[in-house]
Amino acid sequence: MEKTIKxxxxxxxxxxxxxxxxxxxxxxxxxxxxxxxxxIINVKSILGLMSIVLKLGDEVQLTAEGPDEKEAIAAIEDFLAHT
Structure with missing residues (x-):
């Protein structure tokens, strides 16, 4: 599953x-x-996340693969888009 978010x-x-x-x-x-x-970084890796610069308004693509991929994408999108 893939989704582009801001x-x-x-x-x-x-x-x-x-x-x-x-x-x-x-x-x-x-x-x-x-x-x-x-x-491309693993969202479960603190080192990966710290190596990428994300600023307000940046567009990123989330991908997830696994039994709860829809829920994972929704949770990460909610965090990055609204927190």
Whole structure:
């Protein structure tokens, strides 16, 4: 499953909300990845998230594969678009 979303985090992605995002993503069995430009990272990896710069208004593509992929995409989208 794939979905393109726009980042709505007012301060972008920083250490504390990256840790919260990893925690949220880790509740799902699905493999979840985020693509920005040429970079693709595992959303369950704090190092991966810290290596990518996400700012307010950036468009990213989420992909998930696994038994709860729809729920995983919805939860990650909710976090990145509305937190």
């Amino acid at each position: 980042v709505g985090l007012p301060q972008g992605l920083h250490a504390s909300n990256a840790a919260a995002l990893v925690e949220r993503a880790s509740h799902f069995k699905a493999d979840v990845h985020l693509k920005k430009g040429n970079s």
